[in-house]
Amino acid sequence: MIAKIISRLKDGDSTYNIASTYSSGEWFVILYERGFQILRGFIAKIFLLKTKGLCFKGRNVIIKHRSLFSSGRNLILDGNVFINALSENGISFGNNVTISRNCTLICTGVISHKGGVGITIGNNTGINSYCYLGGQGGIEIGDNVIIGPQVKIFSENHDFSDASIIIKNQGVTRLGVKIESDCWIGSGATILDGVILKKRTIVAAGSVVTKNFEENSLIGGVPAKLIKKI
Structure with missing residues (x-):
């Protein structure tokens, strides 16, 4: 029954299945937590959080500049997520996006360089x-992308070509990062400004993509x- 409900929430995804066997006690804890997340999400929507359908909002979630933030259906923001739009x-x-615990999404690092x-x-x-995710120069992530824990994505870079000027005063370049659909970014990977990853790219854990x-x-x-084509 729960699988059918979740499948319906996920735009009628007929492939969704709960493979593991959970005890009634385990289901109680899961549903208890999700219930409070729905309640927090409902309250957030009252205060002008622009989302469609259900919003699951964990504890200590901070969203700054809410007028610049929007989401499709069934958004999950787990505990301690920080978003500055x-x-x-x-x-x-889009729909069915999950942002897990302790993630940071920020679009403006310093006031003198407003994110674009x-x-x-x-x-x-x-x-x-x-x-x-540092979105100063733009980060575009496609559908069905898996991003592992502790991944860092930077869409801005510091200029340093002039040795007579300190680096922090030389300005920045912003080429942006694009990750197309059906990619998997392994744990601890770093993706730098200007990178484009085409569909179905797998990034090994701990890699630095330049x-x-x-x-x-x-x-x-x-x-x-x-390493190889797949």
């Missing part, structure tokens, strides 16, 4: 715990290199 285009999520493009995340994408890769690529290392 201050930018020209703000932050926009912001952050967009497609449908059915999950971002695991302790991730950092350049573009074509679709169906397994990449890894520091800096990341093509």
Whole structure:
């Protein structure tokens, strides 16, 4: 019954299935927590949080500049998530997006350099715990993307070419980051400004991605290199 309810919430996804066997006590704890998350989400929507359908909101979730934040159906924001949508285009999520505990999404690092493009995340994408997304130059993430814990994505870089000027006064470049649909970013990976990952790219845990890769690529290392096509 619970699988059918979740499937309906996930836009009628007929492939959704609960493979594990849970005891009644375990289901009670899960549903008890989700119930309070729905209640917090409902209260947040009263205070102008722009989401469609259900919103599951954990404890100590902070969303700054709510007018620049929007989401589709069934948003999950787990505990201690921090979102600052201050930018020209703000932050926009599709349906069934999950942001796990202790994640930070920020679009403006310093007031003198207001973020531009912001952050967009497609449908059915999950971002695991302790991730950092810096959307100053724009981060675009497609549908059905898996992002492991402690992943860092930077869409801005500091200029440092002039040795006569201290680095912090030389300004920044913003090329943006694009991660297309059906990618898997392994735990602890870092993706730097200007990177485009095509569909079905897998990034090995701990990698530092500094350049573009074509679709169906397994990449890894520091800096990341093509390991094989998949």
